[in-house]
Amino acid sequence: xxxxxxxxxxxxxxxxxxxxxxxxxxxxxxxxxxxxxxxxxxxxxxxxxxxxxxxxxxxxxxxxxxxxxxxxxxxxxxxxxxxxxxxxxxxxxxxxxxxxxxxxxxxxxxxxxxxxxxxxxxxxxxxxxxxxxxxxxxxxxxxxxxxxxxxxxxxxxxxxxxxxxxxxxxxxxxxxxxxxxxxxxxxxxxxxxxxxxxxxxxxxxxx
DNA sequence: AGGACGATTAACT
DNA sequence: GTTAATCGTCCTC
Numbered sequence: 408x409x410x411x412x413x414x415x416x417x418x419x420x421x422x423x424x425x426x427x428x429x430x431x432x433x434x435x436x437x438x439x440x441x442x443x444x445x446x447x448x449x450x451x452x453x454x455x456x457x458x459x460x461x462x463x464x465x466x467x468x469x470x471x472x473x474x475x476x477x478x479x480x481x482x483x484x485x486x487x488x489x490x491x492x493x494x495x496x497x498x499x500x501x502x503x504x505x506x507x508x509x510x511x512x513x514x515x516x517x518x519x520x521x522x523x524x525x526x527x528x529x530x531x532x533x534x535x536x537x538x539x540x541x542x543x544x545x546x547x548x549x550x551x552x553x554x555x556x557x558x559x560x561x562x563x564x565x566x567x568x569x570x571x572x573x574x575x576x577x578x579x580x581x582x583x584x585x586x587x588x589x590x591x592x593x594x595x596x597x598x599x600x601x602x603x604x605x606x607x608x609x610x611x612x613x614x
Numbered sequence: 615a616g617g618a619c620g621a622t623t624a625a626c627t
Numbered sequence: 628g629t630t631a632a633t634c635g636t637c638c639t640c
Binding site: 452453480483517529571572 | 618619620621622623624
């Protein structure tokens with residue numbers, strides 16, 4: 408896709424990414440579920456507290472890949488969107504593998520059925536073979552680790568949206584988008600609430 | 615320098 | 628339905 412596709416408001420891009428096809432080597436995935444993160448205006452975004460070495464790519468121009476490591480074992484992939492500097496991105500949450508099944512199964516041996524190959528953000532990044540070394544890659548040049556292409560037309564009436572999965576803040580923002588009835592869409596799960604500790608509140612010691 | 619937590623998954627009961 | 632795995636990142640002191 409041209410950079411102008413990613414340069415639009417992130418909610419618009421998230422909606423339009425459904426049905427698009429992402430390709431990494433021989434593996435192609437048709438996107439069925441994504442989430443929008445609106446940078447500095449979104450407490451749930453990694454970019455909310457300003458740029459860090461990890462999130463620097465989000466603060467650059469749209470059309471680049473942001474890959475992060477989480478839970479000590481998983482990679483997740485985002486596409487940087489919106490006007491330059493807004494630090495917005497779309498998390499690729501799930502999709503249907505439509506080509507390269509053999510390589511996809513090698514990359515994700517734990518998947519028991521093909522439906523599970525790219526069901527969930529870490530599985531999707533895994534099936535695409537993306538890791539931290541791919542973060543910062545340009546999506547709009549040939550030969551990169553990931554390319555995004557238009558898929559078959561999606562009926563806008565099939566697009567649903569609702570709260571994002573697994574987050575503890577900004578839970579009221581309905582910025583998760585998915586295709587109704589797709590078996591690869593992950594089930595909703597609220598963020599796990601944990602008790603705040605003294606160290607986190609910064610109030611452990613008396614003043 | 616120390617510690618809490620995570621845009622999750624797989625393997626359990 | 629529950630929970631362990633596992634470590635980079637970032638906040639706090």
